[in-house]
Amino acid sequence: MTARVPTASALAELVRLPAALTVVGDTLAGHAAGRGPVAARHLLLPAASACLHLAGMALNDWADRDLDAVERPERPIPSGRVTPAAALTTGAALTAAGVAAAGLATGRRGVAVASGIASGVWAYDTVLKHHAVLGPAAMAACRGLDVLLGATTGSLHAAAPAAAGLAAHTAAVTALSRGEVRGTTPAVAASVAGVTVAGALVPVAVARRSTLPATAAAALAYAATCLPGQLRAAAAPTASAARHATRSGLHAMIPLQATWAARSGRPVTALVLGGVAAAGSALRRRARTRGHRQVSIT
Template identity: 50%
Template sequence: MSWTDDYLELLRAPAVLTVLGDSLAGAAAAKHSMTGRRSIMPLASASLYAAGMALNDFADREIDAVERPERPIPSGRITPSAALGTAAGLTAVGLGLSAIGGGKPALMIGVPLAASIWTYDLAAKRNAVTGTLVMGACRGLDVLMGAGTGRLRAALPAALTMAGHTVAVTALSRGEVNGTSSVVAASAAATTALVSSVVLAGSVVTGTSATSRDSSEKTRKTIAKIAATCAALAVYTGQSGRAQWRAAQDPSAHNALGATKAGIRSMIPLQAALTLRHGSPMSAIAIGSVDTAGRLLRSASKIRKISES
């Protein structure tokens, strides 16, 4: 395995793609156009997420030496100091990109987001409740960073939606090694259903209000927007809910891990649904292309592992 592969594994390269849509969802809710410098906001999110992944492995290096010895640090492929330096560097890059892309309003959210990431990895995650809530806050703040401090109220529902889903997935992830509980998995499945219902209801209410005063052409566009939002939510619910329900029936470590991975990947169609709900189809298309890229990366990774074995 090459030096590049080692760092891509440390930073969870495919998983980083799942965070790109956060700032797009926040921007859509705030009615920001993702053009010019603002178009780099997803890269700010990606840098901060990757920093969290490197810091996570630094903080968990002793646990991983027992439970996941194949990871980059315990296997000796990356030193702890290199991982910590990577986390610090990517944090600085992420904050710099947020300042360039969204100016002071975005940076004022980026700073507490970065602080929350470091707090989670170095302290909060040692407690199940605190860690789960802080992780949810990280995802919510990432959405708000796309909106900026001047549009927080408009983006708050989208932020709470992503935060709620993240809390459920994080609770499940704590059972990846020793298994979860049926209650936790069932609660995650219920959260998925609730999130879908809330987003859909918001889209329908907004659409109904618009069609009462719009022309027939705008009415057709509104109906198309609601239909597209429904389609994205169907993908989200099917992808996340099915795996969570399986874990609820059999809360083994294998099913908890599968539900966690499904929950992380399903953030992409959820982000797409949020951008569609706020009338940003181009952002939804961009998010869809990210999903395709993630699938290709995972397929390439599987092929490489097969060829190496």
């Protein structure tokens, strides 16, 4: 493996750059649910969230470089396009940038929550990933904290239901992603589908009358994005079906974020997240046109 500087395209693939769009909405949903004030510096919260997510992707490949050399040799590190040292440096730099951005946005509260996310990311990638229970739990905790990061502008308590909803979805998708190489099981896929149904129904059930139409529309979009793939995986739990359902679950993060933003009475935020979803779809189409592989969270 050469020591040359990795190209921008190789680094973008390493950190799964298009997938960063699935996390910036966490802080937007958290801000909406926490009912905090709006200030220019708060725009740094989505940036902090994205940096921490990208750091996790780089660390994921650094930690799995030996396994990927056997199972996924096309990835940036085993293919020789990015060295392990460069991947680790990228992960560390993005982690520091994420915590710093959160601090600039909301001070000590932001640093505290962002540090919790960073600790969870490093623990998952280096220690907990392959544990059947602790792995999904760690990923779920990171996602919940990411929502609460957006609520550091206001009430963390008020944002707790939204954080729990995103955390539950994340745990389910993480559990399903474990079958991307050797296949999943009908029980796992069916359980994940059940989480999706609950994740769509709960925010609708607790929505106020004034926010019900927008909440229901976003919840329907969420379920439509990921439930069909999960049901197919339950019927035929192959590795291919698990990969497809995992990707669908990742893409469904944004309409789920929009669901909770709408439930909180922030339709503008929900519309912004709809735009983020459209941008992510465009980026994925562009990547496929260029022949890049879609990659997962594992």
